[in-house]
Amino acid sequence: MAYPAPFVGRLLRVEDQWIDYNGHFNMAYYNVLFDRAGDDAFDAVGLGPDYVKARHASFFTLECHTSYLRELHAGDEVRIETQFLDCDQKRVHYVQSMFHAAGGWLACVSEIIVMHIDMAVKKSAPFPPDVMAKIAAMTEAHRHLPVPPQVGHRIGIPKKS
Numbered sequence: 464m465a466y467p468a469p470f471v472g473r474l475l476r477v478e479d480q481w482i483d484y485n486g487h488f489n490m491a492y493y494n495v496l497f498d499r500a501g502d503d504a505f506d507a508v509g510l511g512p513d514y515v516k517a518r519h520a521s522f523f524t525l526e527c528h529t530s531y532l533r534e535l536h537a538g539d540e541v542r543i544e545t546q547f548l549d550c551d552q553k554r555v556h557y558v559q560s561m562f563h564a565a566g567g568w569l570a571c572v573s574e575i576i577v578m579h580i581d582m583a584v585k586k587s588a589p590f591p592p593d594v595m596a597k598i599a600a601m602t603e604a605h606r607h608l609p610v611p612p613q614v615g616h617r618i619g620i621p622k623k624s
Contacts, residue, residue, distance in 0.1 A: 464597065466604040469544040472503030474564055477539045488535045494527070497559050497573045500543035504557075508597040520588060522577040525554070529573045530613040533563075540564035547602040548610065552589040553579050555598060558614050572613040 481492035505511065505522070515521045535541065542564045549556040554576055561571040581588035590598060 464600055466507065466601040468604045468608055469546040469560075470504045470507060470601065470605075471542060471544050472500045474540045474542055475499055477535050477537055477541070479537045482537050488537070488539075490529070490531065493529065493531065493535075493561065493571050494573070496541060496561065497529075497543065497571075497575075500545060500559060500561075501557075501575070504545035504547075504601075508601055509594045514594070515582070518591065519582045520580060520591075521582055522555070522579050525576045525578050527573060527575045528613075528616065528618070529571065530616065531571050533568060533570045535561075535563065535570050541570065546605045546608055546610075547598070548605070548614065550595075550598050550602050552595065553587050555602075558611055560611055572611050574614050574616075 475496045477488055477492070477496075481489055481495075483489040502511070510522060540563075542562045544560045544562070545557060546559070547555060547557045556576045557574075559573045559575070560569060561573075562569055578587050579590050580586065589595070
């Protein structure tokens with residue numbers, strides 16, 4: 464199966480109730496949009512809600528690093544590109560880039576690692592071969608894409624010399 468590079472799901476919208484007391488799109492809800500876009504991408508490789516019900520397995524986030532680059536506002540539509548960077552038998556490392564749909568500018572980047580989980584015992588487990596083949600195919604389709612500079616970014620306060 465051929466996968467788009469990068470994977471782009473449905474357009475999403477910043478909801479009014481996600482604006483905080485500072486008048487800003489609250490940081491927590493950027494992750495809601497990333498999560499919804501991730502659902503689209505992972506459904507494309509067979510890891511959607513039907514998978515959880517049928518195979519009693521899912522995937523959990525192990526780590527997430529988010530870089531906020533430009534502010535979004537209530538009502539803004541966003542396009543999120545998902546790029547699989549790497550995978551092994553139990554994990555997927557991917558990055559998502561959130562763009563203002565009309566303006567095309569980059570608003571936020573999120574780097575994430577997820578692990579496949581056997582829900583019966585709540586422990587890590589290898590992906591089934593059919594799903595692993597799809598994950599590997601998406602990863603291969605994305606291998607030629609440039610990696611956003613935020614990937615692998617170390618957080619900290621730089622010391623002045």
